[in-house]
Amino acid sequence: MTPEREQKLLSVLQRRQPDLTLIAEQVHKPRNISALIRNCDAAGVPEVQVVKPKEGYHNYRGTALGSDRWVDTALHETLDDAVDKVRAQGMKIYAAHFSDEAVPYREVDYTQPCAIIMGAEKEGISPRAAELADAHIIIPMQGVVSSLNVSTAAGIILAEVIDQRLRAGLYDQSRMPIEWIARKMFEARYPKVAEFCRRRRLAYPEYSESGEMLAPADWNAQVTAGTAPVLESA
Numbered sequence: 001m002t003p004e005r006e007q008k009l010l011s012v013l014q015r016r017q018p019d020l021t022l023i024a025e026q027v028h029k030p031r032n033i034s035a036l037i038r039n040c041d042a043a044g045v046p047e048v049q050v051v052k053p054k055e056g057y058h059n060y061r062g063t064a065l066g067s068d069r070w071v072d073t074a075l076h077e078t079l080d081d082a083v084d085k086v087r088a089q090g091m092k093i094y095a096a097h098f099s100d101e102a103v104p105y106r107e108v109d110y111t112q113p114c115a116i117i118m119g120a121e122k123e124g125i126s127p128r129a130a131e132l133a134d135a136h137i138i139i140p141m142q143g144v145v146s147s148l149n150v151s152t153a154a155g156i157i158l159a160e161v162i163d164q165r166l167r168a169g170l171y172d173q174s175r176m177p178i179e180w181i182a183r184k185m186f187e188a189r190y191p192k193v194a195e196f197c198r199r200r201r202l203a204y205p206e207y208s209e210s211g212e213m214l215a216p217a218d219w220n221a222q223v224t225a226g227t228a229p230v231l232e233s234a
Contacts, residue, residue, distance in 0.1 A: 001188065001189055006185075006210075009184075009185070009188055010181070010185065012070075013070075013176065013180075013181045013184050013185070014173075014174035014176065014181065015044050015171045015174070016044050016045070016046040016175075016176045016180075017043070017044045017045060017046065017165065017170060017171075017175070018046060018175050018176055018177070019089070019090070019091065019112075019113035019114070019175075020043070020044070020045050020110075020113070020114060020115075020161065020165075021040075021045055021046075021047055021048065021049055021086060021091065021115045021116075022036060022039075022040055022045060022048050022049065022115065022116050022117075022118060022154065022158075023048075023049040023050075023051065023079075023082050023083070023086070023093075023115050023116065023117045023118070024036055024048060024049070024050045024051065024118055024150075025051045025079055025082075025117055025118065025119050025120065025125055025126060025129055026051060026053045026054065026119065026120040026123070026126070027050075027053060027118065027119070027120055027150055028053035028054070028120065032149070032150050032151050033050065034068065035151030036048065036118065036150070036151050036154055037068050037071050037073070038151075039151060039154050039155045039158050040071050040158070041070050041071050042155075042158070042162075043158040043161055043162050044162075044165075044171065045071060045158075046071065046072060046176065046180065047071065047072040047073070047074055048071055048072070048073050048074070049074050049076060049082040049085065049086065049115070050073055050074065050075050050076065050082075051076050051077075051078065051079050051081075051082050052075055052076065052077060053120070069187065069188075069191075070184065079126065079128055079129055079132070080128075080132075083115075083132050086115040089113065090113050091113040091114050091115045092112055092113065092114045092115070092134045092135075093114070093115050093116075093117060093132060093133045093134050093135075094108055094114060094115070094116050094117070094133060094134065094135050094136075094137050095116075095117040095119075095125050095129055095130060095132075095133035095135075095136050095137070096116065096117065096118050096119065096124075096125065096136075096137055096138070096139075096153055096154075096157065097117075097119070097124060097125050097129070097130050097133070097136040097137070097138070098124070098136075098138055099130065099136045101135075101136055102136035102137060102138040103135065103136070103137060103138070104137070104138060104139075104140055105137040105138065105139055105156070105157050105160060106160050107137075108135055108137055109164070110160065110161040110164045110165065111164050111165055111168040111170060116137075116154070116157060116158075116161075117129050117133060118150050118153065118154050119150070120150070124147075137157070139153055139156055139157070178209055181209075182207060182208070182209045182210070182211055183204070183211075184211070185207075185210055185211025186204060186207040186211035186212075186213070187211075188211065189211045189212065189213075190211075190213065193205070193213075201230055201231050202223075202228050202229065202230055202231065203228070203229040203230060203231055203232075205219035205228075206219075
Protein backbone atom coordinates (compact mmCIF):
# COMPACT_ATOMS: atom_id res chain seq x y z
CA MET A 1 0.00 0.00 0.00
CA THR A 2 1.43 3.38 -0.99
CA PRO A 3 1.59 6.18 1.59
CA GLU A 4 -0.95 8.15 -0.48
CA ARG A 5 -3.38 5.21 -0.56
CA GLU A 6 -2.90 4.63 3.17
CA GLN A 7 -3.62 8.25 4.04
CA LYS A 8 -6.70 8.39 1.80
CA LEU A 9 -8.12 5.20 3.27
CA LEU A 10 -7.44 6.32 6.84
CA SER A 11 -9.15 9.64 6.15
CA VAL A 12 -12.25 7.87 4.84
CA LEU A 13 -12.43 5.43 7.76
CA GLN A 14 -12.07 8.24 10.28
CA ARG A 15 -15.17 9.92 8.82
CA ARG A 16 -17.37 6.90 9.50
CA GLN A 17 -20.45 7.67 11.60
CA PRO A 18 -20.74 5.36 14.65
CA ASP A 19 -24.22 6.70 15.46
CA LEU A 20 -25.78 6.02 12.06
CA THR A 21 -27.03 2.75 10.60
CA LEU A 22 -29.58 1.21 8.26
CA ILE A 23 -31.86 -1.73 9.06
CA ALA A 24 -32.78 -3.87 6.05
CA GLU A 25 -35.93 -5.76 6.99
CA GLN A 26 -36.62 -8.88 4.93
CA VAL A 27 -34.88 -7.51 1.83
CA HIS A 28 -34.40 -10.81 0.05
CA LYS A 29 -32.78 -9.87 -3.28
CA PRO A 30 -28.99 -10.09 -2.93
CA ARG A 31 -28.48 -7.34 -5.52
CA ASN A 32 -30.57 -4.96 -3.43
CA ILE A 33 -28.69 -5.82 -0.24
CA SER A 34 -25.42 -5.12 -2.02
CA ALA A 35 -26.75 -1.84 -3.40
CA LEU A 36 -27.84 -0.82 0.12
CA ILE A 37 -24.32 -1.57 1.39
CA ARG A 38 -22.86 0.58 -1.39
CA ASN A 39 -25.20 3.43 -0.42
CA CYS A 40 -24.16 3.07 3.22
CA ASP A 41 -20.49 3.21 2.29
CA ALA A 42 -21.14 6.51 0.52
CA ALA A 43 -22.88 7.89 3.62
CA GLY A 44 -20.15 6.76 6.02
CA VAL A 45 -22.24 4.06 7.70
CA PRO A 46 -19.84 1.59 9.36
CA GLU A 47 -22.31 -1.27 9.85
CA VAL A 48 -25.60 -2.34 8.25
CA GLN A 49 -28.20 -4.30 10.22
CA VAL A 50 -29.71 -7.07 8.08
CA VAL A 51 -32.79 -8.93 9.30
CA LYS A 52 -32.53 -12.35 7.68
CA PRO A 53 -35.24 -12.77 5.03
CA LYS A 54 -37.40 -15.88 4.98
CA GLU A 55 -35.66 -16.94 1.78
CA GLY A 56 -32.29 -16.84 3.55
CA TYR A 57 -29.41 -14.38 3.31
CA HIS A 58 -27.08 -14.54 0.32
CA ASN A 59 -24.24 -12.10 -0.13
CA TYR A 60 -23.86 -10.64 -3.62
CA ARG A 61 -20.78 -8.52 -4.15
CA GLY A 62 -21.30 -7.37 -7.74
CA THR A 63 -23.55 -4.40 -7.01
CA ALA A 64 -21.55 -3.45 -3.92
CA LEU A 65 -18.44 -2.85 -6.08
CA GLY A 66 -16.17 -3.67 -3.13
CA SER A 67 -18.09 -1.55 -0.60
CA ASP A 68 -18.74 -4.67 1.47
CA ARG A 69 -15.05 -4.56 2.44
CA TRP A 70 -15.58 -1.26 4.24
CA VAL A 71 -19.09 -1.72 5.67
CA ASP A 72 -19.72 -4.46 8.22
CA THR A 73 -22.91 -6.51 8.07
CA ALA A 74 -24.66 -7.59 11.27
CA LEU A 75 -27.16 -10.40 10.66
CA HIS A 76 -30.23 -10.63 12.92
CA GLU A 77 -32.77 -13.43 13.20
CA THR A 78 -35.60 -11.01 13.98
CA LEU A 79 -36.41 -7.33 13.59
CA ASP A 80 -36.66 -6.98 17.36
CA ASP A 81 -33.04 -8.15 17.67
CA ALA A 82 -31.90 -5.44 15.29
CA VAL A 83 -34.00 -2.77 17.00
CA ASP A 84 -32.75 -3.79 20.45
CA LYS A 85 -29.16 -3.41 19.23
CA VAL A 86 -29.58 0.11 17.88
CA ARG A 87 -31.74 1.19 20.82
CA ALA A 88 -28.94 0.10 23.15
CA GLN A 89 -26.72 2.53 21.24
CA GLY A 90 -29.15 5.38 21.85
CA MET A 91 -30.44 5.58 18.29
CA LYS A 92 -33.79 6.97 17.21
CA ILE A 93 -35.54 4.87 14.56
CA TYR A 94 -37.02 6.20 11.34
CA ALA A 95 -38.97 3.85 9.07
CA ALA A 96 -39.57 4.43 5.37
CA HIS A 97 -43.31 3.81 5.40
CA PHE A 98 -46.51 5.25 3.93
CA SER A 99 -48.86 6.03 6.82
CA ASP A 100 -51.14 8.78 8.07
CA GLU A 101 -48.38 9.94 10.41
CA ALA A 102 -45.59 9.90 7.82
CA VAL A 103 -43.63 13.10 7.14
CA PRO A 104 -41.42 14.00 4.15
CA TYR A 105 -37.96 12.54 4.68
CA ARG A 106 -36.29 15.96 4.71
CA GLU A 107 -38.30 17.08 7.76
CA VAL A 108 -36.58 14.88 10.35
CA ASP A 109 -33.27 15.35 12.13
CA TYR A 110 -30.57 12.92 11.00
CA THR A 111 -27.81 14.57 13.00
CA GLN A 112 -28.92 12.74 16.13
CA PRO A 113 -28.03 9.05 16.53
CA CYS A 114 -30.45 7.23 14.25
CA ALA A 115 -31.29 4.08 12.33
CA ILE A 116 -33.37 3.95 9.16
CA ILE A 117 -35.56 0.91 8.46
CA MET A 118 -36.00 -0.05 4.81
CA GLY A 119 -38.48 -2.79 3.97
CA ALA A 120 -38.80 -5.64 1.51
CA GLU A 121 -39.08 -5.02 -2.22
CA LYS A 122 -42.86 -5.46 -2.56
CA GLU A 123 -44.36 -5.52 0.92
CA GLY A 124 -42.40 -2.66 2.48
CA ILE A 125 -41.81 -2.72 6.22
CA SER A 126 -43.77 -5.02 8.52
CA PRO A 127 -46.49 -3.84 10.91
CA ARG A 128 -44.06 -4.58 13.73
CA ALA A 129 -41.45 -2.26 12.21
CA ALA A 130 -44.06 0.47 11.82
CA GLU A 131 -44.96 0.02 15.48
CA LEU A 132 -41.38 0.15 16.74
CA ALA A 133 -40.34 3.21 14.72
CA ASP A 134 -40.23 6.65 16.34
CA ALA A 135 -41.31 8.27 13.08
CA HIS A 136 -42.39 7.30 9.57
CA ILE A 137 -40.78 9.05 6.62
CA ILE A 138 -41.78 9.17 2.96
CA ILE A 139 -40.29 10.39 -0.30
CA PRO A 140 -42.96 12.55 -1.97
CA MET A 141 -43.80 10.90 -5.31
CA GLN A 142 -45.10 12.65 -8.43
CA GLY A 143 -45.57 9.72 -10.78
CA VAL A 144 -48.13 7.01 -11.43
CA VAL A 145 -46.05 4.40 -9.57
CA SER A 146 -46.09 5.22 -5.86
CA SER A 147 -42.87 3.53 -4.78
CA LEU A 148 -39.18 3.25 -5.60
CA ASN A 149 -36.75 0.36 -5.56
CA VAL A 150 -35.53 -0.10 -1.98
CA SER A 151 -31.91 0.77 -2.78
CA THR A 152 -32.94 3.85 -4.78
CA ALA A 153 -35.15 5.06 -1.93
CA ALA A 154 -32.36 4.46 0.58
CA GLY A 155 -29.94 6.41 -1.59
CA ILE A 156 -32.27 9.42 -1.72
CA ILE A 157 -32.78 9.40 2.05
CA LEU A 158 -29.08 8.92 2.76
CA ALA A 159 -28.22 11.87 0.52
CA GLU A 160 -30.25 14.04 2.91
CA VAL A 161 -28.50 12.38 5.86
CA ILE A 162 -25.11 13.26 4.36
CA ASP A 163 -26.14 16.86 3.74
CA GLN A 164 -27.41 17.39 7.29
CA ARG A 165 -24.39 15.76 8.87
CA LEU A 166 -21.96 17.69 6.69
CA ARG A 167 -23.57 20.97 7.74
CA ALA A 168 -23.40 19.86 11.38
CA GLY A 169 -19.68 19.06 11.07
CA LEU A 170 -20.14 15.39 12.02
CA TYR A 171 -17.73 14.24 9.31
CA ASP A 172 -15.01 16.64 10.43
CA GLN A 173 -13.48 14.55 13.21
CA SER A 174 -12.94 10.87 13.88
CA ARG A 175 -15.49 9.31 16.24
CA MET A 176 -14.87 5.66 15.37
CA PRO A 177 -13.14 3.31 17.83
CA ILE A 178 -9.41 2.95 17.17
CA GLU A 179 -9.84 -0.84 17.16
CA TRP A 180 -12.36 -0.70 14.31
CA ILE A 181 -10.15 1.51 12.17
CA ALA A 182 -7.14 -0.74 12.86
CA ARG A 183 -9.09 -3.82 11.75
CA LYS A 184 -10.16 -2.18 8.50
CA MET A 185 -6.60 -1.02 7.83
CA PHE A 186 -5.36 -4.58 8.40
CA GLU A 187 -7.96 -5.94 5.98
CA ALA A 188 -6.88 -3.37 3.41
CA ARG A 189 -3.17 -4.16 3.79
CA TYR A 190 -3.59 -7.92 3.79
CA PRO A 191 -6.80 -8.79 1.90
CA LYS A 192 -5.62 -12.35 1.13
CA VAL A 193 -4.74 -13.02 4.76
CA ALA A 194 -8.09 -11.60 5.91
CA GLU A 195 -9.98 -13.75 3.39
CA PHE A 196 -7.96 -16.83 4.43
CA CYS A 197 -8.89 -16.22 8.07
CA ARG A 198 -12.57 -15.79 7.25
CA ARG A 199 -12.66 -19.01 5.23
CA ARG A 200 -10.84 -21.00 7.92
CA ARG A 201 -12.68 -19.34 10.81
CA LEU A 202 -9.38 -18.14 12.26
CA ALA A 203 -8.77 -15.07 14.36
CA TYR A 204 -6.74 -12.38 12.64
CA PRO A 205 -3.04 -12.28 13.51
CA GLU A 206 -1.89 -9.50 15.82
CA TYR A 207 -1.59 -6.11 14.15
CA SER A 208 -0.80 -2.52 15.08
CA GLU A 209 -3.12 0.49 15.17
CA SER A 210 -2.14 1.16 11.55
CA GLY A 211 -3.02 -2.41 10.55
CA GLU A 212 0.54 -3.73 10.19
CA MET A 213 1.05 -7.40 11.10
CA LEU A 214 3.29 -7.55 14.17
CA ALA A 215 4.75 -11.04 13.84
CA PRO A 216 3.94 -12.51 10.40
CA ALA A 217 6.55 -15.28 10.62
CA ASP A 218 5.17 -16.50 13.96
CA TRP A 219 1.61 -16.48 12.62
CA ASN A 220 2.63 -18.40 9.49
CA ALA A 221 4.28 -21.01 11.71
CA GLN A 222 1.09 -21.33 13.78
CA VAL A 223 -1.01 -21.80 10.65
CA THR A 224 1.36 -24.47 9.36
CA ALA A 225 1.29 -26.28 12.70
CA GLY A 226 -2.49 -25.98 12.98
CA THR A 227 -2.27 -23.99 16.21
CA ALA A 228 -3.44 -20.57 14.96
CA PRO A 229 -6.20 -19.15 17.22
CA VAL A 230 -9.73 -19.74 16.00
CA LEU A 231 -12.60 -17.27 16.21
CA GLU A 232 -14.31 -17.29 19.59
CA SER A 233 -17.69 -17.74 17.91
CA ALA A 234 -16.51 -20.67 15.78
